[in-house]
Amino acid sequence: MSNILAKSQNENIQKAGECGGAVTSILKYLLDEEIVDGVLTLTPINDVYDATPTFITESEDLLNAAGSYHCAPTMIGDLVQKYLFDKKVAITVKPCDMRAIDELITRHKINEDNIYVIGLNCGGTVSPVSGRKMIDLFYDANPDDVVSEEIDKGKFIIELADGSEEAVKIHDLEEEGYGRRDNCQRCDVKIPRNANIACGNWGAEDGWTFIEINDEKGQELIDGAKKAGILETKSPSQDAIDARSKVENIMINMAKKVQDATYPSVNEMDEWSRCIGCYACRDVCPICWCFENCELNKSYFKIETKMPPSPIAFQGVRLSHMSFSCVDCGQCDDVCPMDIPVSLIFDKLQKKYYNRTGYVAGLSDNIKPPLYSPEKTEL
Incomplete structure (x- = not known):
C-alpha cells in the first residue's frame, strides 16, 4: 500500500468536486478510455438531501455527481449484483458499501474482475428527513439554501448558496436525537481499505485528495489517469499521514463508546x-x-x-x-x-x-x- 495526494488537472472538475476533484477525474479517465461501460455513483435530484444512485455512461455527466452527499442511501452492492453483473463498472463506495461488495463477491454474485472500486472515507450519513429538520432546528439557515455538507473535526458543516458556512458539533446534534444514523455512530470501519483506492479529505492539503492505493488495480487507476493528463499527484508529508491516522482513530474511538453504550441497552x-x-x-x-x-x-x-x-x-x-x-x-x-x-x-x-x-x-x-x-x- 502507498499514499499520495492528488487533484484534478481539469478546472471545471476542480470547482465542482470535493478536495480538488481527484475522484471525479479518475472516473472520467475510466469512461473516456472506455475501460468501463459506466460509473455507478450518486447524483442529487432536487437538493443535497436526495442523492440517488445513477449509472453514468458519458463523462460530461460526472460533473453533476461531483461532491459529497451524507444523506445518501447505501445500495451500491445490491444494484451491481442485480443489474450490472455483466458490465464493466466503476463504483464509489463508503465502507459499508465495500463490505457488502466483498460479501457478494464471496457469494459469487459480483464478478470482481468487472469492477473498479473507489472507496471514500466516511464519518457517517444523515437521514434525509431528519437532516432537513436538524438544519431547521440547529442552524441559522433555511434547509433549501444548503448546497453542500461535510463532516469534519467533530462538526457537521453546511455550505449555503451565498458561500457562507455554519457548523454544529456532531455530539450536540446526536445528544438531541439528530446527526448521523444510529448505525453510523457505532460503525468502527471508517476507511474502506479493501477498495482499490481509498480517498478523502482526512490528512489532505487544501485542494487535494488523500488517496491510499491498496492494490495493483488501484495503482493502475492512478498511473492511467496521470498518463491521460487529467490527474496530478505528489507525496504526502509525514504530518499529513499522521493527521489522517489521528482523525480515523478519533472516529473509531467515538464508535467504540457508542457500542459500549448501545449493545447492553x-x-x-x-x-x-x-x-x-x-x-x-x-x-x-x-x-x-x-x-x-x-x-x-x-x-x-x-x-x-x-x-x-x-x-x-x-x-x-x-x-x-x-x-x-x-x-x-x-x-x-x-x-x-x-x-x-x-x-x-x-x-x-x-x-x-x-x-x-x-x-x-x-x-x-x-x-x-x-x-x-x-x-x-x-x-
Whole structure:
C-alpha cells in the first residue's frame, strides 16, 4: 500500500468536486478510455438531501455527481449484483458499501474482475428527513439554501448558496436525537481499505485528495489517469499521514463508546415482539439475495390463518444468517415500519461472533466464515 495526494488537472472538475476533484477525474479517465461501460455513483435530484444512485455512461455527466452527499442511501452492492453483473463498472463506495461488495463477491454474485472500486472515507450519513429538520432546528439557515455538507473535526458543516458556512458539533446534534444514523455512530470501519483506492479529505492539503492505493488495480487507476493528463499527484508529508491516522482513530474511538453504550441497552426479545413479518428488512438487505430459495418461504413456517412466519421464527432465521454476514449498513432500520433496531441487534451478535472466530463480514479477505469452512471443526 502507498499514499499520495492528488487533484484534478481539469478546472471545471476542480470547482465542482470535493478536495480538488481527484475522484471525479479518475472516473472520467475510466469512461473516456472506455475501460468501463459506466460509473455507478450518486447524483442529487432536487437538493443535497436526495442523492440517488445513477449509472453514468458519458463523462460530461460526472460533473453533476461531483461532491459529497451524507444523506445518501447505501445500495451500491445490491444494484451491481442485480443489474450490472455483466458490465464493466466503476463504483464509489463508503465502507459499508465495500463490505457488502466483498460479501457478494464471496457469494459469487459480483464478478470482481468487472469492477473498479473507489472507496471514500466516511464519518457517517444523515437521514434525509431528519437532516432537513436538524438544519431547521440547529442552524441559522433555511434547509433549501444548503448546497453542500461535510463532516469534519467533530462538526457537521453546511455550505449555503451565498458561500457562507455554519457548523454544529456532531455530539450536540446526536445528544438531541439528530446527526448521523444510529448505525453510523457505532460503525468502527471508517476507511474502506479493501477498495482499490481509498480517498478523502482526512490528512489532505487544501485542494487535494488523500488517496491510499491498496492494490495493483488501484495503482493502475492512478498511473492511467496521470498518463491521460487529467490527474496530478505528489507525496504526502509525514504530518499529513499522521493527521489522517489521528482523525480515523478519533472516529473509531467515538464508535467504540457508542457500542459500549448501545449493545447492553437492547433487549432482542422485546424488540422482536413488535415484528409483523413484512420481510422489508430481508428484501432491502444487500447481502440477502436468495429470495426464491429463502428459508423463510418454506412451507413449514406457514401457519393457517396467520401471517407467516411468527416474529420469533422470522427473526431467528435471519439472525442465524446475519450474525456472520451483516455489514451494518442500517438499511433494515430505515425500512422497518415498527422501528425495530434490526441492525443494532445483528451488529451486537456479530461482535460476539468476531470475538469467538476473528471473522468480520466484508473485511476478512473474501474467505468463508468459520461455520462454512473447515475451521468449524476447531470451534
